[in-house]
Amino acid sequence: MDVFFYIAAVVAIISTIMAISGRNAIHSLLFLILSLLAISVIFYLLSAPFIAALEVIIYAGAIMVLFIFVTMMLNIGLEREAEKKWLKPRMWILPSVLAAVLLINLIMAIKSLPQITAGTGAIQPKQVGISLFSTYLLGVEIAAILLMAGVIGAYHLGSQKKKVKHRFLEIK
């Protein structure tokens, strides 16, 4: 099992690095999808098959399709010349140092924690559902209201006035 975890983890890290360092927007998105799939494998190995499936359906299957759709619509292909000037190699130094400090911090923190092992039995979809609708009910409801607000907002932005005349008869 450990071998599979390390394979998935390495794939996730490499593909995420490729996603943020790529020059081609669509290629970056493809690497991001790969990273999401790798994370889904890790969820599966942590005996959470339901969450793994949802990760694929919702993140990799639905949200990333919308990302690709918008990227295609706006035709953002290769990096433009101007963008190269915005990001000079010199700018990477300070963030890299700070990130490295954080990484060391994180490793130390994890090492000092007691060993956590994954649950023994796989968590069935039913258990996830029961805990969502009892323990975490408030969170689910709030998320639903938030999504509803988003839907209404999108409807308001997208709604058009009804056309009375055919477009050929309109006076411009």
Add this chain to the structure above:
Amino acid sequence: MKYVLIIAGVLGIALTIAAGLIWVERRLLSVWQDRLGPNRVGPFGLGQVIADTIKLFFKEDWVPPFSDRPVFVLAPGILMITILLTFAVVPFGPNFYVFDSNIGVLFFLGNSSLGVYSIVLGGWASNNKYSLIGAMRASAQMLTYEVFMGLSLMGVVMMADSFSFCKIVEAQKGGWFFIPQFIGFIVFFIAGIAETHRLPFDIPEAEGELIAGYHSEYSGMKFGMFFVGEYLGITLISGLIATLFFGGWLGPSFLPPVFWFLLKTFFFIGVFILLRASLPRPRYDQLMELGWKVLLPLALLNLLVTGAILIFLK
């Protein structure tokens, strides 16, 4: 060893049906259009399948110089992989399945949502305006129909009390689910046609408007993979309709269970082809309107009523 045999059997059956459909579809269309269809090569024209396959393999496999090469090559493969992976969870018989997962239905939905990439990326990588329009139509269409494809299945999942296909089939011993879940069946069937982008919902390729849509630039076996992928998709959706709503391998015992499953699958493949022969293609906005204004409320209503009745009966 048994495991390898089962995988080989499932792959063999799926790919044979998909290749055979080339001939079946042309013959059936001809029957409905009052002509003969391909009947020259071999008995009943069955050799047409082999002839077409050989032709596809030996055609020049041209990658356009203006295309995005890695993505262009990758795209047809994604379609084949996602569809063939889904066959792993479909039970062909009582002990004839590759693996029975307790997230089987979700595994199918996940794979079908990943299948969208094949068409979207294929259209984008071709760098051709018709392909791009096809890809955009496909992404909107498939994303829309995925939503209530999942919702329509939840009624079945509630009644069988499991996401596993084998348990769903066994739960139908008392009666097939297409009677209590009739709305779910209709919604799933329509969504299935849209997911496999078959006529009448083939607007991503709409050959009258977009040349061949997302696969305009594809040739040789890469086109062949899109082609076979479409037939595999039909086989998969037909098999799933048989499994989820028509009792899968259940049937009178004078025939083996696998045979019942294949018989039901073939019936729905026939319905797919009949739809192609008989219905015109809707406009793009009509398709979206049907999806969001009719099928989504229907699927939600079905979910609500099923849940209420199940709680009431408990």
